[in-house]
Amino acid sequence: MRTALVILASFFLTLQGLAAAQTTYCPESVSVDQNLAKIPPGWIVGRDDAPSALAGITFYSGPPEEKASLVYDKWTKRDGLAYGVWRFQPKSSQRIWLSCSYSSTRVVLMKQLPPETSGCTVVYDPKVQVSGSPEIQKITCQ
Secondary structure (H helix, E strand, O other): HHHHHHHHHHHHHHHHHHHHHHHOOOOOEOOOOOOOOOOOOOOOOOOOOOOOEEEOOOOOOOOHHHHEEEEOEEEEEEEOOEEEEEEEOOOOOOOOEEEEEOOOOEEEEEOOOOOOOOOOEEEEEEEEEEEEEEEEEHHHHH
């Protein structure tokens, strides 16, 4: 019985560690404060308080403003989910960047991945759409 409790506790600690590690990639949602550049005559501006959900990711070779986006190296489907796999040259002089886009906004979050990153896997649920793209369920990088 004691062994079973130790195994169960280890399992939950591992799950907590995975959830904590996940926060280093794209946040699931963001709250934005958007402003209208010019209000059309006869209209008033309102606000929707709903957060913007993660809608897409892009990996770049170099800073995103250089627009060198990378296509996945492998795409597979299994158990109703889709898996995109990107492989990178670790410690390359050309650093890898991650860009996270969100629904109902043009705001994009970008960050440089650690130089030792050798690849990332993104799990999508094609049955659920966010801004016309499959929902991103998980991002893991090694």
